[in-house]
Amino acid sequence: VSVLHVLDLVGVFVFAISGALVAVERELDWFGMVVLGLAAGLGGGAARDVLLDIHPPAALHDGGYLWSAVAAAVLVGVAAPQIVRLTTAVRLFDAAGLGLFVAAGTTTAIRAGVTGGGAVVVGCVTGIGGGVLRDVLAGVVPVVLRRELYAVPAVLGASLVVVADKLDLHGGGVELSSAALVIVVRMLAVWRNWHAPAAGSSWLHRRRARRGEV
Amino acid sequence: VSVLHVLDLVGVFVFAISGALVAVERELDWFGMVVLGLAAGLGGGAARDVLLDIHPPAALHDGGYLWSAVAAAVLVGVAAPQIVRLTTAVRLFDAAGLGLFVAAGTTTAIRAGVTGGGAVVVGCVTGIGGGVLRDVLAGVVPVVLRRELYAVPAVLGASLVVVADKLDLHGGGVELSSAALVIVVRMLAVWRNWHAPAAGSSWLHRRRARRGEV
């Protein structure tokens, strides 16, 4: 059992907690909690494996991923109020999960022969896909598309791995640097309350203002 | 043409009826009715085949599945009010479809070399995935995550196949026992009005009560 594998399981666990918490918020049942936990924890990696033709997906092959996600859902089921209060810790773990998933996903894509831009996409899908699946299943617009500065650190981290690969740099050092970059930028965004600009907000606002809708 | 294949086509047909009925409820157009019929009838099996790298998916390879789903949508288009009245029959067929899909999906996953927990997940995805896709496309939170005791029979049925496999029991008898277990538990849940407990409802309720929201 390598350190990276343990970090990977921690990432699944933390993402699964985010899924189970959404199920509690949306007042789904216990099964919905487990499903959203599995979707959030394993969805990004499964999407990566399907896109890259890695079979069977790690989530199905390695029981550790599955039980990690189920354990997170059960933990939320019995201790949701305590977890909700640990806001900073949850966000830090979530940023760590994002960083690890983006770094690992981008590296896997490069190894599978995907070009630079495609590897960035696969890395972001690995890091963000689980949260998107969680939100689509819960019937809300994915949070990553709406407010949080969540995607920018993912793109930066994935790009770092791709640039390193162009410079013929590989290995655990690159992955850890990429994950660290993601975590630092993400936590800065949380701490300083940074947000991505709204898409075309200025002209939309002006158009509405002209129509007297604002 | 084996008995199991005919049962499989019946499962697709019944699930496709559920999809077409959702389209009628949501006031979509005729094409939406066919698409939701196809999604509900074929989505679970297609997701299973993509996850397990079975190509081409049975839904594309075997025309019978496709026409079974299209026929169900057309039937709903011309006879929706009559079908809606057959509540018990529709539910019984739906439970039968669930049982057959779960049993077949879990067996396929085990044959593809997936581990026990993963095979249960694939079995449940096969049985439930079509309904989830139907609801996501129709813009509602999947019913299986919300109210109905639908997932518990699926998990039980899939687990039966996995346990039988550990005991070196295989073949049609195991699959039929699994399907029967799913059908009996599901129909008991319908008949006795069993529901899954809400996720973390107790603490959420208490928190809201403290805030005076309830």
Next chain:
Amino acid sequence: VSVLHVLDLVGVFVFAISGALVAVERELDWFGMVVLGLAAGLGGGAARDVLLDIHPPAALHDGGYLWSAVAAAVLVGVAAPQIVRLTTAVRLFDAAGLGLFVAAGTTTAIRAGVTGGGAVVVGCVTGIGGGVLRDVLAGVVPVVLRRELYAVPAVLGASLVVVADKLDLHGGGVELSSAALVIVVRMLAVWRNWHAPAAGSSWLHRRRARRGEV
């Protein structure tokens, strides 16, 4: 660089514009704009490649697709109001994208050994899948299921390719005829304001009328 490849890139570009415009309407952020652009532009082709086991998907392998989609999103970000005014041009390009994607998707499916009905499904998924993914991510019921006569031209175009294949006719001429058929029917529907009939609307309306709900 063949003419068909350039047309393909134009299709991705135009579909990506539709995705980015939805992000502006839904007031998502810049990242959401790029994601919906990528989803609309590349989603249909990626779904086709995953279903047909073509790896890696063209969207990841060929950087042109990716940059075409990103360029469209950036263009919308800086010039949304101008683009919105070009209604007819946008619709014509959109119809062209639909036609090219349907023709190419159906041809690819036939080459991969999929049967007639399945090839029509794959062709429609290629042409329509991106728009469906765009709308699901944006939290709205896919527009193709609701109002627009968008699917009928897709089914017609895909069927033309399948029928031609049965008659042993292949090649660029068939693909261009199929694309032209899609474009003409689609633009006629836009011009004459044709709509698909609502699913089961007559009986639903009558039922509601009996209950005094209308």
